[in-house]
Amino acid sequence: MTSSKTDLRVIRTRKLIMDAFIALSSKKEFKDITVKDITTEAMINRATFYYHFEDIYDLLEKVLSEVLLINLNDDFLHHNELNEGAFLILFKAITNFQKSLSNRCHRGYEETIARIIREQLEIIFYKMLVKQNAASENGALKMTAVILSWGIYGASIEWRTSNQEMQPEEFIKPVIPYLLAGIDGQHKNE
Amino acid sequence: MTSSKTDLRVIRTRKLIMDAFIALSSKKEFKDITVKDITTEAMINRATFYYHFEDIYDLLEKVLSEVLLINLNDDFLHHNELNEGAFLILFKAITNFQKSLSNRCHRGYEETIARIIREQLEIIFYKMLVKQNAASENGALKMTAVILSWGIYGASIEWRTSNQEMQPEEFIKPVIPYLLAGIDGQHKNE
DNA sequence: TTTGAATTGTTGTTTATACAACACTTTGAA
DNA sequence: TTCAAAGTGTTGTATAAACAACAATTCAAA
Numbered sequence A, B: 001m002t003s004s005k006t007d008l009r010v011i012r013t014r015k016l017i018m019d020a021f022i023a024l025s026s027k028k029e030f031k032d033i034t035v036k037d038i039t040t041e042a043m044i045n046r047a048t049f050y051y052h053f054e055d056i057y058d059l060l061e062k063v064l065s066e067v068l069l070i071n072l073n074d075d076f077l078h079h080n081e082l083n084e085g086a087f088l089i090l091f092k093a094i095t096n097f098q099k100s101l102s103n104r105c106h107r108g109y110e111e112t113i114a115r116i117i118r119e120q121l122e123i124i125f126y127k128m129l130v131k132q133n134a135a136s137e138n139g140a141l142k143m144t145a146v147i148l149s150w151g152i153y154g155a156s157i158e159w160r161t162s163n164q165e166m167q168p169e170e171f172i173k174p175v176i177p178y179l180l181a182g183i184d185g186q187h188k189n190e
Numbered sequence C: 001t002t003t004g005a006a007t008t009g010t011t012g013t014t015t016a017t018a019c020a021a022c023a024c025t026t027t028g029a030a
Numbered sequence D: 001t002t003c004a005a006a007g008t009g010t011t012g013t014a015t016a017a018a019c020a021a022c023a024a025t026t027c028a029a030a
Helices: A008-025 A035-042 A046-052 A056-075 A084-103 A110-132 A138-162 A168-189 B008-025 B035-042 B046-052 B056-075 B084-103 B110-132 B138-162 B168-189
Strands: none
Touching: A008 A035, A008 A046, A008 A056, A035 A046, A035 A056, A056 A084, A056 A110, A084 A110, A084 A138, A084 A168, A110 A138, A138 A168, B008 B035, B008 B046, B008 B056, B035 B046, B035 B056, B056 B084, B056 B110, B084 B110, B084 B138, B084 B168, B110 B138, B138 B168
């Protein structure tokens, strides 16, 4: 741990900016939000914004991945085994996240959001896979993580566009055996 | 106007501290709130607290007078004549303020609060009186303001301790003619 | 197309705030 | 009572953030 505590001002300012952005997102569409809007709401100087974030897209990315990670960390990372229950919790978290997004009017940025979600999923899957098979070859685990992340993300899109009335659990449950089989299969090939 | 704009950081920090204090006040009693509690909630350093406020009583005083002033400014200072309607609005604002205080568990500090309310009332009455009779002697107006502020404050205490079911308006209405007569009487003596 | 206003990024200087350390007081339990 | 823990209030130094000014884009309206 290189725990060189970050300055309280940095933590506070980041929080103020992110909170301001989230608050604004529920009032306007993303494309209508300017940096000045955010800094005014957050009560910080505009130059300070650029001290913390490259631009407004960088902020979007960090807010989204943080919200998603909070969604996950709470009830996922404790059950650290990649079994049926884990997939159910994970899929539910993603669909919840997407519901909260659509409430916040982030339309028109699906591509950015998609990339962020998928990247986060890949990171999570990879961590879980490494934890479970420390011995396996790294490249193979990475590839498995890639495939799982795209697959699960795609499933969540499918759920969102067609079957929102169906519960996420029942939506994903039928394919979980297939996913697990893939992981196990890879196992045996090592 | 000596409008040497105050630094945005000062405004923001004061707001963070006051908001944190108000938030804590709805969870704990005043006597159980420490400076550390406030600064933690506000995400500021403890030393910064002392840069802005002498101590926790100073903060209490400033929060209370600010809340009261907001209560008043909104619907009072626009009707800038000291007639029956003005007294009604003013009395209603004070009783509202006292209700919000008791919700926030500030018991045990009635004396401090009383002083703050009365001082604010005196300031307001004095301003109104000066506006209405610019020609009159200053000392007499000040004395009138003192008497009115103690009187109205006392009436609000009387209302609070005995008759909370009665509407503030009907409670104060009967004595307003007397108050107005006093003001007019003073007028004629000039 | 041109113009003017709004927005984006950036930089140098000043200042408010974080941090750590300190002595002192208050509090509560052994 | 005695002791440890928690709270108060202060100070010197390091640094994040405010501010003002700037050039460069973007964009809507004339």
